[in-house]
Amino acid sequence: MERKNARPAREVVVPGDVLDDSGLKSGDNTYVLDGRIHASVLGVKNVFQNSVSVIPLSGRYMPTTGDTVIGVIEDIGPSNWLVNINAPYPAPLHVSEVPWKVEFGDTSRYLNLGHVVMLKILMVDESKKIQVTMNDSGLRRLEGGRIVEIPYSKVSRVIGKSGSMIQTIKNLTDCRIFVGQNGRIWVDGDGENTDVAVQAIEIIGRESQSNNLTERVKEFIGSKLPQAENDEEEE
Amino acid sequence: MSGQTDMVLVDDNGIRIDGRTADQHRPIKIEAGVLSNADGSAYVEIGKNKVLAAVYGPRECHPRHLQNPSKAIIQCKYNMEAFSVSDRKRPGPDRRSVEISKITAEALEKVVLTELYPRASIDVYIEIMQANAGTRCAGLTAASVALADAGIPMRDIIPAIAAGKADGHVLLDLNKEEDNYGEADVPMAIIPSTDEIVLLQMDGNMTREEFDRAVSMGVAACHEVYELQKDALKRRYTAKEKEDDSDE
């Protein structure tokens, strides 16, 4: 992210707003009508190189191939599970895509209603049919800890530039954290540290527009866990 | 349109009973993001009309047989609350609210990029808390703000307003008395970027000339409503940004 003096003014646009008529390329969440580029979603106008796009401020997560997401089992069939991943559609998880050998009809012995899993989106086809898998490194059932839900559009801020933000929170709170691209974040650590990590993530979810968010988050964690800050300074 | 009255609806100076001129709309207030569970929501007041709209989705389409494999469907429920009118309305849908729900969903269908969400449903709920002529337009105006607030991709936001005729004058945005005792009512909604009409009804009695005037009055007023809709959405999200900025 750019520093604040270099930051261009953020312009909130709504569907239909004209973004450009000077020949920029039409990027994400825009459409062209009579040679002019219009916004197709509520968000912040973003000009990058020679294209203009809109970064959404709200809306629902749409799965993209390769995303890691956190899901909740909401239905069970004899050879698959239906997983709620906060998208418009539940994701079917087939027994061939889990790291166990599951007999037909034996699905609920491995994953039951309400269980939380980390999944990868294998494929999204044109009709938005989704395939997900648990067969990849790091994918597994999540037990214990906490789940924080934030708007999916704020996930990139939680991760930060090359993972800097999430690393900061991990270091300061000593928590294990997994971030789902669908806005669900799993946090596990010692009692109070977990609370603080959860609150820090909620702050990012609420105030992701602030630019020096990393400083704010450090400050917040420092005020709640004075010990943690010292620890980091010593490092 | 059917009532009879001795009431003078438009005086010799062209002033209406609520003090407006022929081409003035009633005071309009719009707020976006007023509910917490819904994915998007809006509250609209037009004169004495008070309307809430909420949007859920895109989400799995129920009932399943309504699913469309190539795009999302828009399902709308317009509901008048029992106490919203002078005689208590029996709760539940009647033929009028079913019709309004249908034409509202169809108007929205034109601007929402439904092809992005095959098999899904986008559900729009409109609750009329207080009715005073013009609820379908207030409802559609609120619904399109709620859709944008929900982050649903759409080509444009739809404003709606009615024009009509009372005491022989073509008037914008009829109030209750003008609607009851007037001669015609023309609710309409447009896509502001192209001025295409997405909702139009008419009842009463108008000449070609009067109707043309009503439409041009309505289209002009729709553009005013549109500015208020955009302002409501920008206020909701810019207010938030300002708070954040002050932290820097």
Next chain:
Amino acid sequence: MSNPMLSEIRRDHIMNLLADGKRIDGRGTSDLRSITFETGLVESADGSARVKIGKTDVIAGVKIVPGTPFPDTPDSGVLTTGAELIPMAHATFESGPPGEDAIELARVVDRGIRESKMVDVSKLCVTPGEKVWMCFIDIYAYDYDGNLFDAANLAAVLALRTAVVPGEQYGLGENTPLPVTCTPISVTAAKIGNTLILDPNFDEEQISCSRLTVTTDDEGNFRAMQKGGKGSITLDELRQCLDMAVEKGREIRAIIG
């Protein structure tokens, strides 16, 4: 945000906190969420109130119209309460005629109002045996985050307290305030595991096995109760609920004045 099935992780977290007497929103077990209200917001109604308890948001409107009395109470007005859990309020609510949850809600609210004799129906008679005032209370939920019972009760009670009998509109004399004698207040407790909590939010309701709504009058006497849910409550828990209903009823009366 959508409301997916409550995850095992969230359920366990709620349970673990409760074991220490804590709740996910930071409340103690017998703390209520903040209550805000607005009355008279619907001019087309003869009385109206919108109540928010935390994020739960409910409106009640009263319409008072002349009608025929029931044959067995020829000189009494008529009181009717309806409630709708409209799909605006929650992703799990469906449109259609009121289901059993909405009907139970309306009946429990109705019972508190009726049994406390909040509305003096004997003063709602115009012509005995022929014409009386009929008072319709209609309740709609706009946002559901648990405890609709207390929110709906409060909205209905506030709407009634500010209602006006519209004599002028029907050529039946002057407009007069609806004759109201007291303020019935309901307090709902939910039982999660073996812990009682007041004013449950949505997630807490999802994992609670039973609930008890207790409505008291101004004197702290009991006027209506409803046990709900598939679990049970012990006699000792019942006594706790009754004590809390009286105490919190007093708190809520102080808030609404």
